[in-house]
């Protein structure tokens with residue numbers, strides 16, 4: 001009992017209740033849309049009555065007396081219906097866009113609050129489909145599904161009521177096929193939807209395989225794996241074909257079934273209605289109205305069956321989006337800190353202290369969510385303006401140390417102080433605003449070179465951008481490009497070489513002028529000339545600020561103020577290049593090995 005109660009407590013709120021806050025700002029529009037749909041459905045249900053009147057008043061008696069008024073009345077109703085349809089398209093379209101807009105913004109805003117590790121754990125493709133297709137599905141189904149449901153129910157109710165009023169016995173005979181049709185419609189729609197879902201799932205696998213094939217083209221070729229890649233792709237296309245044919249088969253079977261049931265309904269109306277006309281229980285016009293209704297009845301029924309099945313998949317999409325929105329950020333700031341320094345979306349720059357960049361790890365231990373302890377009682381004090389190089393084997397903990405400095409992760413125990421204060425006291429926005437991180441593979445955004453450098457400080461003038469580029473040794477290559485600073489860099493900087501991208505990211509860091517800089521030095525090999533430029537640029541970028549360099553090429557860090565040799569999360573050696581070489585320890589060995597390797601490389605090339 002206790003366990004069950006606990007379980008119930010943990011269950012998430014029902015889907016509709018989670019959705020309501022998103023509909024609340026648009027309740028007026030939703031109510032207006034509901035009203036319009038009731039009118040549209042109601043008018044649709046009365047159209048057959050015009051046929052009845054036309055037959056009984058004009059066709060059977062063979063007179064045209066009063067026809068003008070009848071036609072004017074009919075046209076007025078058609079015109080009114082036209083206006084209603086226009087209103088419904090506008091309102092439903094507005095609602096669809098507004099819901100999608102709000103959900104997208106909320107999700108994107110929420111993603112900004114989540115810690116870096118969330119992005120490490122969550123595949124990019126998964127997030128992309130939450131933000132695109134899932135949100136689109138919710139917007140579409142809620143607005144147009146709402147339209148179809150209100151219209152469907154109003155029309156069906158209207159038709160049934162009118163038929164019963166006209167002649168309830170004939171109504172019951174004609175409608176006797178409906179329960180079976182409802183059941184069959186549900187059956188087919190569920191099948192169709194399920195197979196469409198499988199088609200979509202296979203399609204995303206196919207796209208992933210296509211993507212991997214394109215992105216990994218070089219690796220595939222170098223390993224002669226083309227045949228395997230082709231086989232995998234062929235497997236998914238075959239599966240896709242099979243699923244699509246299955247889905248199309250259900251759709252194509254469903255239509256004739258509905259037509260057959262419609263025909264049975266019409267036959268019943270004709271047979272039983274014919275007898276009643278003969279017995280003069282009903283008029284010719286009433287029989288004509290019944291025949292219209294049997295044809296008209298199945299449309300809303302089909303729509304309702306479709307919408308109810310689609311609601312299932314919209315609900316699944318909704319749950320995925322709400323799960324994203326309800327993911328709690330693991331690294332957060334207190335309300336007091338946010339009020340004082342703002343958050344990442346609304347930073348209060350003026351209130352931020354200018355950091356000197358003194359850093360202290362005080363007895364820091366750290367374990368990743370799933371994994372062994374990486375740091376244990378780790379202590380380190382870095383003076384303002386020092387360049388600290390971190391050296392060590394792969395997996396030794398270098399990135400973990402800098403990720404802790406950046407507060408991408410937080411210590412499991414112990415404290416990190418910046419300028420003598422616990423770094424929680426600055427808040428993430430202020431800390432990150434004072435921090436620069438130059439990655440191994442620099443991230444450029446589509447736009448011009450100028451835009452990409454300006455990303456470091458949005459209010460920088462063109463002259464400041466050029467100054468920064470000069471300091472970072474990027475100016476010379478930029479001015480040689482046909483459009484200079486206005487040259488587009490292409491998607492993710494695809495039109496530039498790795499070395500050029502790195503120089504631009506250095507210029508960006510110079511422009512931002514952070515108190516604290518992290519440099520994950522590139523491992524990719526670049527030509528000697530660019531490498532020399534990059535070395536010079538690094539020296540300039542690092543000067544006058546506290547910097548951590550994760551060094552892969554030891555030649556880069558010979559001038560560092562301190563070199564820390566890390567092994568299994570512990571500092572094994574600590575000193576300048578000269579001191580560590582003289583000590584003839586691990587660093588000495590690493591340096592000599594790399595020196596010999598590089599010499600051999602030069603001799604071989």
Ligand SMILES: Nc1ncnc2c1ncn2[C@@H]1O[C@H](COP(=O)(O)OP(=O)(O)OP(=O)(O)O)[C@@H](O)[C@H]1O
Pocket residue numbers: 117120368369370371374392393394395396397398399400401
């Ligand atoms: N996000 C993570 N979740 C779980 N374990 C992790 C995570 N990131 C790193 N680790 C583990 O923590 C340890 C230290 O990794 P870290 O990335 O700090 O090493 P590194 O010295 O920077 O290595 P490299 O030079 O290869 O980048 C490794 O054992 C690694 O497997």
